[in-house]
Amino acid sequence: MNAITSASDERLVRVPLGERAYDILIGPGLIVRAGKEIAARLMGRRAAIITDENVAPLYLDALFASLHEAGIQPSKLVLPAGEKTKSFEHLMAVCDAVLTARVERNDAVIALGGGVIGDLAGFAAGIVRRGVRFVQVPTSLLSQVDSSVGGKTGINTHHGKNLVGVFHQPDLVLADTDVLNTLSEREFRAGYAEVAKYGLIDKPDFFAWLEANWKEVFSGGAARIEAIAASCQAKSDVVVADERENGPRALLNLGHTFGHALEAATAYDSRRLVHGEGVSIGMVLAHEFSSRLNLASPDDAKRVEAHLKMVGLPTRMGDIPGELPPVEVLMDAIAQDKKVKSGKLTFILTRGIGQSFVADDVPTSEVLSFLREKHPQ
Amino acid sequence: MNAITSASDERLVRVPLGERAYDILIGPGLIVRAGKEIAARLMGRRAAIITDENVAPLYLDALFASLHEAGIQPSKLVLPAGEKTKSFEHLMAVCDAVLTARVERNDAVIALGGGVIGDLAGFAAGIVRRGVRFVQVPTSLLSQVDSSVGGKTGINTHHGKNLVGVFHQPDLVLADTDVLNTLSEREFRAGYAEVAKYGLIDKPDFFAWLEANWKEVFSGGAARIEAIAASCQAKSDVVVADERENGPRALLNLGHTFGHALEAATAYDSRRLVHGEGVSIGMVLAHEFSSRLNLASPDDAKRVEAHLKMVGLPTRMGDIPGELPPVEVLMDAIAQDKKVKSGKLTFILTRGIGQSFVADDVPTSEVLSFLREKHPQ
CATH class of the missing domain: 1.20.1090.10 (Dehydroquinate synthase-like - alpha domain)
Structure with a gap:
């Protein structure tokens, strides 16, 4: 219970990994404020949002608008929901979308979704141009407390789960607790x-x-x-x-x-x-x-x-x-x-x-x- | 001209990258001695050799036998030769072969070939189990003096060359100068x-x-x-x-x-x-x-x-x-x-x-x- 308090309802946890250190913000309203928080931390002015069909109708527009307002040019890719999306096929699609968006090293891939989207988008962020910036916007409790923190990314193969991936730390994690109200x-x-x-x-x-x-x-x-x-x-x-x-x-x-x-x-x-x-x-x-x-x-x-x-x-x-x-x-x-x-x-x-x-x-x-x-x- | 001399005809260049430091051995007869050199440096007892159709008939048997003699269990995958092999499709095939061979973190992927094989196999070694050991056995002058050293790996996409990949340093480079005699x-x-x-x-x-x-x-x-x-x-x-x-x-x-x-x-x-x-x-x-x-x-x-x-x-x-x-x-x-x-x-x-x-x-x-x-x- 030793997380640093920042705003009244908000908590900040700093992950002190040297030159790969980053902030985790936890609290309500963070998606609406995402553009501001990202622009304050990253140099790039482009962002490729990766999300899934379940999450997109709920939060994609708000995130998109927030980035726009902060002067960041967003693009989006909406994938099928579910564990099967963590595949080589979808990894290729994400890499292609990120390259098509002309995301460069200081620009960002943004994962808007649960663990599946975070693991997949994080893997793509770790390998496109041998690593671009990465922001996690976890929309499930599981991804807020576990998969969005720590830099493990990956996909599944027929040999098993998460057997192919990279360590690629995010540059920022925005855990918007408002999203938890829509979870089953x-x-x-x-x-x-x-x-x-x-x-x-x-x-x-x-x-x-x-x-x-x-x-x-x-x-x-x-x-x-x-x-x-x-x-x-x-x-x-x-x-x-x-x-x-x-x-x-x-x-x-x-x-x-x-x-x-x-x-x-x-x-x-x-x-x-x-x-x-x-x-x-x-x-x-x-x-x-x-x-x-x-x-x-x-x-x-x-x-x-x-x-x-x-x-x-x-x-x-x-x-x-x-x-x-x-x-x-x-x-x-x-x-x-x-x-x-x-x-x-x-x-x-x-x-x-x-x-x-x-x-x-x-x-x-x-x-x-x-x-x-x-x-x- | 300040490389360290080791054996009479052999040179040793040490790449001092802290915990990722490794040796480059340069000289004749290194493929025949590969098993011994690898066993002396790596803990694992399995190795997945990745090579191509041009190189396999010339050196695969010798490398295979050398590993066997040193107590390392080798497997092999022979891919088409040429730049087109640096694709997502072949990356999947290499990852699959490495997982089928049950290569674990301390075991090795061995690239036997030129830059294409080195870049592709190195990428697979960097992402299977989020990184396994990697040995380069470069068989072209280009790969001996450039691509086998430094840890850049990758594949091409329709957006351009080497746009997807990872930094994954080899654990050993064996530049056998005998192979240069068969080059055009x-x-x-x-x-x-x-x-x-x-x-x-x-x-x-x-x-x-x-x-x-x-x-x-x-x-x-x-x-x-x-x-x-x-x-x-x-x-x-x-x-x-x-x-x-x-x-x-x-x-x-x-x-x-x-x-x-x-x-x-x-x-x-x-x-x-x-x-x-x-x-x-x-x-x-x-x-x-x-x-x-x-x-x-x-x-x-x-x-x-x-x-x-x-x-x-x-x-x-x-x-x-x-x-x-x-x-x-x-x-x-x-x-x-x-x-x-x-x-x-x-x-x-x-x-x-x-x-x-x-x-x-x-x-x-x-x-x-x-x-x-x-x-x-």
Whole structure:
């Protein structure tokens, strides 16, 4: 809860990455003010907005007008919504649009959307002219607290999720909290899983605060902005300690190894499972697996599950509608996940709430028998 | 001529880029020894070799066997030869091959080929898993003295050359000088244009040495290795001063703004013009343009042209077989070239042999009237 206060309802989190340092602004009304904030920070006078069909009708006109008023010449590309847009085909389309807009090194690509648009547009910004400026305008809770911060970009291939991409830090993140009012309950909850994750990684007090205040976070206002700012600050701390994920940054993957495998197992079908829901189930599994390895108390796993269940998130594989593939298929997805080094399985395990750590030598056999126990079939 | 001597016939140039520092080995027999050299430097035990149809029959088996003997598990992908291979389509194919080979972060992608293969494979190495290890085994003079050093990777789009890519430094460069014996005279000459370029940028003594010793460089042996090592050292110096091309690295583009425009104007048809030939004509044009702007003596332009002509390189637009498009089309290609900032034209100009500098405010009108004068039609 140590984010710097700027305006009355607004928070500023600075990500101190040397010459790649940048600001995250969190608060209401930021899309309407976007042009001014961007013009104050970037030299270029052109911007290519990348967005999707769901977000465009809601916010594209306001962002466009705001850039125009600030003397920035905007262009736009509206893509299909959904995880399938994170493909080579759409990456090509984005690069083409950015080049057609004659965006040069000091001009900007602006991602207006959730994690899919942010990851895709950020990848394009990282490779067009070997890197142009990049601004994130995240429109989901998930992207505001997680994917818009830290510079990871990428696309999916048939080998798995996010297996192709670059590290390309944004130059500015504008987290307009007004947009959260148009999210569905399910989408907000999915983002909340990542908020809770920061408590589970290394901030037990924040997790306890969420247990006490989650209703206020869901209903909006000061507690919501507080929770988002605390999450961005937590993510910033980890990213600054390890920008290119050689070590501790892997902690951010708490719940993600199981979560990604479940997303792959449901063919990234958002009707069955969205990312945050996979992370929710994954975090419970990570705590249960840690307990099974006698690292943590089973009570911690129960406490994590109780809270996530309370806010309405799925917490067990059996909560996923439809049939899951056999355990062996899940294991294959885990093995091809990028968090594998020299054949050994890397997992984020925990010694209790807020005491997670990177374990890079987890035996496959342990994971297999644990999954067999937990698998609904 | 200050490269470090290692073995009798071998030179070692170290590129001191902090945690991205790497060695360039220059000498005979390096492909046969590649496995040993790679195993001594990299932790991974897998390697994906990317090569082309021209190079594969000559060196692929030897490299494959050498890796095997050193305990590294190799895979291979053979692509069509030629500039058209630097496309999104082939980038996808390379990423897929690297992921299929289960290359992880500490494993390597090995580029066995000229600049096209190096740029493409290096780009894939920079984006698969957001970056895996990368080894260059350049098989042309051009790639040994230029593209294999410095970390620029990329592909072409219909907007122009190298407009999409990343900076991704190799972990090792193995410049096996034996391979130069199988190059055509034309290909060797094209690479020589880049060797001469280092003299023209800021090493007048090296240019004079080349004027005196070019025959020995062309016939092979110690003078050739010396010229390659001096070129790699010169490139390394510039790259270390400005890894991401924010300033002085642009000097390496001497002759390239005109050269790229001519390559675009001939639709990258290697029967008409190859890169080094475009650079040769471009360097003469850059010296003539500098003289026209009263920056350098016309005698310097004549001296540059005389030497490049002596070794058999084209030096005038009229030397390119077939018709060139109108001057306006060349200007468009120059304007879309990536060396454009906020609409102003950036050129490398010179005050004389070895006295080049970056000029970032060259008026379009001056370039246009100069080109009209020089255009063969």
